[in-house]
Amino acid sequence: MPHETPTTENSDDTGLTGILQRLRSAQAADPMPSWAIRAGRLHALETMLREQRGAFAAAISADFGQRPVEETDLLEVFPSLSAIRHALRHGRRWMHPRRSFAGLAFLPARNELMPQPRGVVGIIVPWNYPLYLAVGPLVDALAAGNRVMLKMSEYTPRFSALFAEQVARSFSPDEIVVVTGDAGVAQAFSTLPFDHLLFTGSTAVGHHVMRAAAANLTPVTLELGGKSPAIIGPGARFEHAVERIMFGKLVNAGQTCIAPDYVLLPRARMQDFIDKASRVTAAMYPQLQQNRQYASIVSDRQYERLVGLRDHALAAGAQLHPLSEAADDPARRLLPPQLLSAVTGDMAVMREEIFGPLLPLLPYDSLDEAIAWVAARPHPLALYLFEQNRTLVDKVLANTTAGGVSVNDTLYHIAQHGLPFGGVGASGMGGYHGEAGFRTFSHMKPVFRQARLNGAGLLNPPYGGRFRRMVDLLLRRG
Structure with missing residues (x-):
């Protein structure tokens, strides 16, 4: 996706670090939000979209010079609302741990994968579909229980300002924060130590984003472009x-x-x-x-x-x-x-x-x-x-x-x-939407639950004949 290359200028007065710290502190106070809280945030987002649908379309059209309201409805508003409804229908189930038996040698122990919010998610939004490419990943991040910072594109300034204003009215500043500004702000945003960073844009700029995230070992999802x-x-x-x-x-x-x-x-x-x-x-x-x-x-x-x-x-x-x-x-x-x-x-x-x-x-x-x-x-x-x-x-x-x-x-x-x-390769890495997005913005924490009665102690030192017989049995089964 064509996108301007960010400058290397880093603004010290953006306040981005303070915003991130506020969101991180709020997340630490409630690291595993209930489904009721997550659903409440999704409902608030839906209400905002429905109430501001016309205003959002008008702002996007003004930024483009001419963009039909019909295309904004079809390609941005509809998939955004559909994503919210899908998350509301299925999100509670996505939160449930996935349980299974442990390996045969470890029975009667049990395994589970416990979805845990990553924490604070950063989303860098492009100009071509500025509503949907903000709301789509935002829905998945909220369903997964995260706090979110979004950096809007400077190439859709009217919509970006309006979206920031409406999010501030609809959400607490320790839930979602929308950041506007030029390429210098975008560059500073990408250097923040998020718990996950999603970028949608060009392959060329994706290199810069991934390089900035690597300094903090921030996991990234890159949605790039290429010649389809x-x-x-x-x-x-x-x-x-x-x-x-x-x-x-x-x-x-x-x-x-x-x-x-x-x-x-x-x-x-x-x-x-x-x-x-x-x-x-x-x-x-x-x-x-x-x-x-x-x-x-x-x-x-x-x-x-x-x-x-x-x-x-x-x-x-x-x-x-x-x-x-x-x-x-x-x-x-x-x-x-x-x-x-x-x-x-x-x-x-x-x-x-x-x-x-x-x-x-x-x-x-x-x-x-x-x-x-x-x-x-x-x-x-x-x-x-x-x-x-x-x-x-x-x-x-x-x-x-x-x-x-x-x-x-x-x-x-x-x-x-x-x-x-x-994408894959030059067109990106990682994915989202629906349950895949929930998992992208969750840490699927592996948990091994040992049974009260178990044979783990049979493998303790000192390593004598019983130990050798047990290991021989394990190796034959392995």
């Missing part, structure tokens, strides 16, 4: 594939960490894709130049970066296929959807995450060729496969690695509470 491919198999429902790929690419004008970044498709279907994509774009965003349901690019810097990626590719021999009659509008940061063909692997548009409404097309002559292309590159955050043949689906799944996969659709694997969301 869409593969159209030879047996795909082709028109369906194009429609779903374009949906995944064009919501939020492509500023989505799991948006399809490029398409691998049979060589004979290249023109078919271009034609169908044009029709889909016209149907989804009629009169795109004036359409208020098509998002702007968030900042001048991101707009210029995208134009540069496109123009450099064209100068290197790529071909441009506009999907509408709309023209670039730098003043409004409006960048119309465009396909690129005749791209090569050495072009910047094929090396860097695009994070905008540009979509390169790569033809293949065999599905094996497409699989090899994906497998030879850094593991993406998401992979999209369109294919009806189950054998071919299984082949692609077995021979590629990605943080998550949607088969015959795009984006929606992120909304499944029963599936962890996260």
Whole structure:
């Protein structure tokens, strides 16, 4: 996910250390909050979201220059509320220790895994979905019984300020604290000795965050980005594939960490894709130049970066296929959807995450060729496969690695509470959502409970004949 590189400046007057200490002291006073307390915090968060839904959407739209309320409702408010409802339904059960018998040699002892809050969790929020990517991990951290600090993005200043204000009204300052500020504050935030730190952003900035956390041995969850491919198999429902790929690419004008970044498709279907994509774009965003349901690019810097990626590719021999009659509008940061063909692997548009409404097309002559292309590159955050043949689906799944996969659709694997969301390799580490998120923000403390009557003393020194017979028995069973 494109993100500005943090400066190395560390502000001494941010007060971050004092905030962390206040939260840590509050957690120490109640290290294992009851389910009633956790549920109360989740209900308060739900109430805040419902009451401020319109205000939040308006602030996000103002930060972007134009972002449709409908997309904020669908892609931020709905998954946030759904995550809260899921945690409220299942959180009490997640808290229960998982009990089992000890190993045969240690019976009648018992084992258990006891979920324990990590303590104070830090969350660094990106600009592209500033509501959901704050609330999603916050829900999991609260369900697990933690206190939380969030650092909001400076690139969505109106929303960040409003969110901080509403959290302060809805929660005690020793429960949740929202921090705003520039890249210097973000850098200082990442150096704090949290009990767990979650960062969503670019791979480049992820290196800085992980390096800062390492100084405190702070465990991290990194949700990064990369180039998420869409593969159209030879047996795909082709028109369906194009429609779903374009949906995944064009919501939020492509500023989505799991948006399809490029398409691998049979060589004979290249023109078919271009034609169908044009029709889909016209149907989804009629009169795109004036359409208020098509998002702007968030900042001048991101707009210029995208134009540069496109123009450099064209100068290197790529071909441009506009999907509408709309023209670039730098003043409004409006960048119309465009396909690129005749791209090569050495072009910047094929090396860097695009994070905008540009979509390169790569033809293949065999599905094996497409699989090899994906497998030879850094593991993406998401992979999209369109294919009806189950054998071919299984082949692609077995021979590629990605943080998550949607088969015959795009984006929606992120909304499944029963599936962890996260990256692998260059696209991140760790995962959250639902029970997986509860476990990410919990220490699963192993507990061995010895029975009153047991044979442990038979292995005490001095080591005589009885000891040797017992060890021989254990070794045979081992």
